[in-house]
Amino acid sequence: MRRIKYRDEEYLVHTRSGMRLIDALVEQGVPVTCDCDGQSHTTEQCLVQWPKDTAFLLTEPTEFERRQLGDRLEKGHRLACQALFK
Numbered sequence: 001m002r003r004i005k006y007r008d009e010e011y012l013v014h015t016r017s018g019m020r021l022i023d024a025l026v027e028q029g030v031p032v033t034c035d036c037d038g039q040s041h042t043t044e045q046c047l048v049q050w051p052k053d054t055a056f057l058l059t060e061p062t063e064f065e066r067r068q069l070g071d072r073l074e075k076g077h078r079l080a081c082q083a084l085f086k
Contacts, residue, residue: 022080
């Protein structure tokens with residue numbers, strides 16, 4: 001199980017390799033929304049804060065995340081529709 005912070009709440013979620021972070025959240029019943037469904041990249045509704053000491057569990061940020069989030073990546077922010085578990 002992994003601890004994830006979403007909209008100032010912390011959740012423990014089950015994960016598996018290749019799974020999108022947003023799918024792990026939804027499976028655990030976390031009330032996360034993502035209108036873009038990971039395709040159009042128009043919102044930040046699925047912005048989460050991922051513990052920096054476990055960043056190695058996720059794939060590298062996508063080019064879109066790098067442009068969209070900038071310095072927030074350094075603080076552990078990721079878009080749940082983009083991040084995959086390794």
